[in-house]
Amino acid sequence: MTDPIIQARQVEKFYAQSRDARIQVIAPTDLAIYPGEIVALLGPSGSGKSTLLRMLSGLSRPSGGAVLWHGQDVASTQPNVSIVFQSFALFPWLTVLENVEAPLKARGMEVMDRHRRSLKILDTVGLDGFEAAYPRELSGGMRQRVGFARALVVEPEVLFMDEPFSALDVLTADNLRGELLELWQKKTIPTKAIFLVTHNIDEAVFLADRIIVLGRNPGHVRTDFRVALAQPRDRKDSAFTALVDYIYKVLTQPDVVPAEMPVIAGGRRIRDQRQMRYEMLPHARPGGIAALLELIIDFGGRTDIYRLADELSFEIDDLFPIVEAAQLLGFAKIEEGDAAITPEGRAYAESEILRQKELFRQAAVDHVLLLRQITRALANKSDHSVPEEFFLDMLDEQFSDDECRRQLETAISWGRYAELFDWDDSRRRFVLAEHEHEEIQDRAPEPAK
Amino acid sequence: MRPRFTLSRQLAVERTWPFFIDLSVAAALLAGFYAILWIAKFWFSAAIPEIEIHLAPSHLPLYAFYSIVRIFVAYALSLAFAIAYGYTAAYNKRLEALLIATLDILQSIPVLSFLPGVMLAMISLFPSRQLGIEMGAILLIFTGEVWNMAFSFYTSLKSIPRELMEACEIGRFSRLQRLFQLELPFAAIGLIWNSIVSVANGWFFLMVCEMFPVGSRNYRLPGLGSYLQTAASEGDFRAVTWGLVAMVLIIVVTDQLLWRPLIAWSDKFKFETVESEERVTSSVLHALRNSRVVATIERRTFRPMSEWFYNSLAERKRKHPPQAPRTESRRGVTAIYIAVGLVALAGILFAASDAVRMLRDIHRSEFFTLLAGAGLTFLRVNAALLFASLWTIPVGVAIGFQPRLSHILQPIAQIAASFPATALFPLILLALARIGVSLGIGSVVLMLLAAQWYILFNVIAGAQAIPSELKEIATLFRFSNVQRWTTVILPGIFPFLITGLITASGGAWNASIVAEYFQLRGHTLMTLGLGAQISAASDHANYAVLLAGTMIMALMVVTINRLVWRPLYHLAETKYRLD
Structure with a gap:
């Protein structure tokens, strides 16, 4: 050569x-x-x-x-x-x-x-x-x-x-x-x-x-x-x-060494440096997850991911976070490049909206450490509010500054949807959902982003 | 194929126009040359500290000319300084925080506090020439023009998209090519708008910088400001009217000949991907672009010069290929930085301790008077802001909601805002004295005059920015007037209102210096207030009080900015953003 x-x-x-x-x-x-x-x-x-x-x-x-x-x-x-x-x-x-x-x-x-x-x-x-x-x-x-x-x-x-x-x-x-x-x-x-x-x-x-x-x-x-x-x-x-x-x-399949194709010069794989404490939240919106699950059901409960991408004319950066989120929450399984729906996922996709939120809440607390921590911290605080710095400091050890922000943004979007907690943007604090309900009832809805 | 109109009248006009344009451009060049000679002759003549001002209108053109030269020399200095300062702050990571903090403080120091120091330094530099006094006045005007421009250039540099910088680097641009092809064009629009504000500020202070005492000596420079003050002192209202007419003329002409062409020209520096529908047009710019003289000069001189320039830069670069990462020399650079920093620190500590020692000369009662004055001035500034908001918000919203009205009124308001309030001070003070209002109240009126325009402009812009859908909703659901104001209009204009108030507050503080202390008809009008105390200390060469007063004012302005305006601005940027 x-x-x-x-x-x-x-x-x-x-x-x-x-x-x-x-x-x-x-x-x-x-x-x-x-x-x-x-x-x-x-x-x-x-x-x-x-x-x-x-x-x-x-x-x-x-x-x-x-x-x-x-x-x-x-x-x-x-x-x-x-x-x-x-x-x-x-x-x-x-x-x-x-x-x-x-x-x-x-x-x-x-x-x-x-x-x-x-x-x-x-x-x-x-x-x-x-x-x-x-x-x-x-x-x-x-x-x-x-x-x-x-x-x-x-x-x-x-x-x-x-x-x-x-x-x-x-x-x-x-x-x-x-x-x-x-x-x-x-x-x-x-x-x-x-x-x-x-x-x-x-x-x-x-x-x-x-x-x-x-x-x-x-x-x-x-x-x-x-x-x-x-x-x-x-x-x-x-x-x-x-x-x-x-x-x-x-x-x-992030954890499997690809084997089928010949690996040439420089194809070395390096293991993660340290044990991750937080799983990285994929930046997907709850609505997108539900839509994806429905599409998988339409394809008979199991389909090639690239067919999904094709169907949605998505590129991988758009599709992957949604697939990963579904997987993280236990709603879908990824096998051999196929996405397959789980019983929980099917139940979630086929429920009406309030029940959906309930299932999402359950899955989020079970599978996502960060959300679990936020809910727990809010429950323990007497004023039911925690500033963002508290969690940024914890995430900080693991992610870059930008990624920390994105992680929190995703956590906020999921937590709000699941009604686990609410977020006060002007004070930059997490607040407990019911607690805030009593406080400000007639507050204008947040503008969609 | 274009039809031939050999005999068409229209074409004759079309053909002769460039000729006239060329003729006028040539005449303008000649006049400029003559003006430079004249100014040089005046500046290098023997120094006359107190020039007699003639009130006959025939002297007015010359006075106006001297004032204009002062304004624009100060402006040129400001531009150069702003670019150098902004550039250093943006690219030198070690100095950035320090330079920006310094700028923040310098911005809050009133111009007149610099007066005695600057004047004495300049006069001792050129003791026997008019140049010394001129330079002193110019530097004072400079301190009123420069800070916002430096800020603007710095923030522009910081917001250049990363990929454009990378494109320069991968294309091996020299620093100078990057400056001319990326940084200056990117910052141009911000610099031009800030230049308009700066020059207006310059006129504001020029009115008081042309006539002032330092210690036992009086200085008076020939100019529009001294003409207006003298005329008002002598009660010659015909002369005052002539002076004001000259001022209005200058502002209109600057707007038409300078700012409008510049704004129209800067349209090409807009960093946007789509074409905008509405554009500022300028017939002057159009004429310049079609002038043959200008085109020839451009082709024969500027283009070859820039070619030669870029070429030599590129050549030099090739002779010295970049060296490998120099960690050792870097360490050397760090050492130099530390050494320079230590020397500077020692110098600063020495000067600061000296200043503090000087502060000990202040009597305790004097100090309490200063504090009381600070409190009063604070109240006056806020009263001025309140009254200004009370009339500008409804009027501004009314103008902003009616496109046709705003189309007519905005240029007029723009000119009104450029008009230096200080030019009207003598008249207003005389009027107030006649109806028996003391300067304590009167100074609020003067501050109001200086500050209101910033709020009005921003409110108009804010009202125009409210989406019509929101207004339609208010009509559809039959909102009451109160509900309309609280849910649609006030939140909609909030970010603009805050921006306006911040600028207005700065303007009012600065105006307090001239509003609370004024010399009219041979005697001094003054009221208790920090501005008056600073002005008086400057006049009587009482440096200890001057220093203490300046420190108190800078401290107050900076504190208010940090505690009130910055959080409000943040709120405006996050919660009340309309996008």
Whole structure:
């Protein structure tokens, strides 16, 4: 095998919390990018996909380990890379041409050369005639074309893409993916490798020569394999769907080492650093859980997860939290990439609303430590109210600050639905439900978010 | 193919227009050159501390010119300072907290407290030239203009989306390219709106900064402020009227020639993804964009210059490729920081202990008077805010609910708000004296005059922001008037009202300095109050009292901000947010 362009040796990322406590975002990981391949990085949210991309591109420095660019430390060289961003990250006050020219200007290229090269790349991505337009005059798809043009105009050796299609509608994204693939295969662009972060399994299988699946808490490589399908790929092809199904299976079974596919370089799995005290609450709304269970019942009580995703036209980041929540509450079971309903789940889905809340309450208290703790703390306090800091401090040892907030938000949403407790947003306190009822009866309902 | 109108009249106009525009642009450039010469001649002439002010209207253009130059030189200094300060605060993690706290305190120190120090320093720097006195006045105006701009630039920098910064980094932008292509454009809109506020503040203080005593010496600079004060003192109402007309003219012209084109131009810096329907238009900007002279200058000078600039930056960067992470030199940097910090700390401690020693000179009774004054001024400020709210809320809501009315009234109100209340002070004081109102009450009227516009504007904006569905619900369910106000209107305008009140409160505190102590017709009008005590101490060069008064005022303003306004603002941001 040829030498890798980028090689990551035991790179890790953590945030120091105090002297001896730290939050591990990415466990020590080995990874390499070779010339001639499109690598897709897949993983659930919170697995550190974007963080890994930023370390590999030299944007952010790893907390430990090293990223090598042609064998040299990336911090001491200037790797010729570009990034296509999810939000496009265009300068709205510059015209399309000025946006594309900006990185060339930074490299001190002569005016005429700069114009010529920018116009050529705009032509390549199909933006001929839009040079003088401002980004806000363009549609989302056209804007991302500008993003591509800006990234490609410096003729990067490695092109990084951070969920480049996820802000676009389905048809536009499909179109753009096809065109990118064409540029790549016809070697219209001198780029040697593409590194794509995505949460769309379909997209990864459609584009990539190699797929890396990340697991979370902390982020680590779960599996890393080559996609042997010939281009152009057909989404209806049975080998294609089998691969999609396989990746779903890997993603839905966080604790099983994937075995069916060959594991190649760097496919090491790292166990969680320490015993988790809190299970991570998936950020799903109770209404979504009920809807999912009903859908499973419609499919006869058991179905492929990717069929569910298809039915709902959800991507994994949208669907997984709901599936995980159903599993956590004991309403559904995940086996071999299939979701199956449990008797409790069936009872829940088929009850009327007040009974549903009762069942949800029971399941939540039984299965979710955080909710149990909040209820207990409220019952023990004489004024039946507890400030959020109390729980933030406990969660703090285990999650990053942002994740702590999200955990509490989810707990609040579940607890309110189950009528376990209420939440006073202005005082940022948990309060006992009945207690508050007496206090403020005619309070306006909370606006929906 | 476009039809040819060789003989069409319309086309003749179209063709000759750019010529006229070019001619006027060229004339403007020439006039600007001449103005610079004139100012230089005046500034470097021998110093005359007390210039005689002529009340004939023919002198007015020159006075107005001197005042305008002061305002805009101070503004240019403020802009440069604000950008440097905001940039340092946003990117230097070690200094950030310190710089922002400093800004918060500096903001609450009244302008006149700086007067004696700044004046004496400047006059001793340029003892024999007019420049010294000029610089003193300009620096005072600067302290009234700068803080909000620095804050605005800092908050803009902090809110730049991460991916845009990353795009700059991955594109290898130099710091300067990042400044011109990302940071300044991103901050432009905030800076422009704050510039309008700053220049209005500048005029407010200019009125009192052109005539003042320091210790035993009197200073008077030729300008609009001194003209108005002299005219009012001599009871020459014709001259007062002329002065006010000149002031209104200046404000209208600044609005049309400067602010409107700038706002229209800044439209392209809006960080939004959709096109907005409503836009500010400016015929001046349109003319400039179509002027051939401006285009040629741009093509021949600015563009090659910026090219050369970027090129040299990029070149230099290539010669010095980034080094490997320098932990050792970093340690060196830390050591330097610590050393500089220690020296600064020692200096501060020394100066602070010196200041405290100076405070010991204050007699106990003087100190109690200061406290009593502080209490009275506090009451006056809040009374002014209360009265201002009482009339602005109903009027503002009425204007905001009627789009046609607000369309007509808003530009007028904007100009009224830019009009410095201090220019009217002499007139109002004379009127109040005639009907026998003491300055103790009168100063509330003056503060009201200075503070009310901030509230009015924000209430209008708030009323416009209330979704029409909410108003329709109120009609549909036949809400009584009281219910309409308590459930729809007041909560709807709450965030805007709070923003307005915060700004107005700052304005009222600052106005107390000039409202409680005023020199008119050769004698000094004053009432018991902290503002009057600070002004008097500044006039009599009583530095101990000046320092104590300033400290008390800064402390009160900062405390009120922390204890009252910040929680209210938080409430407005969370509970009363309409989105």
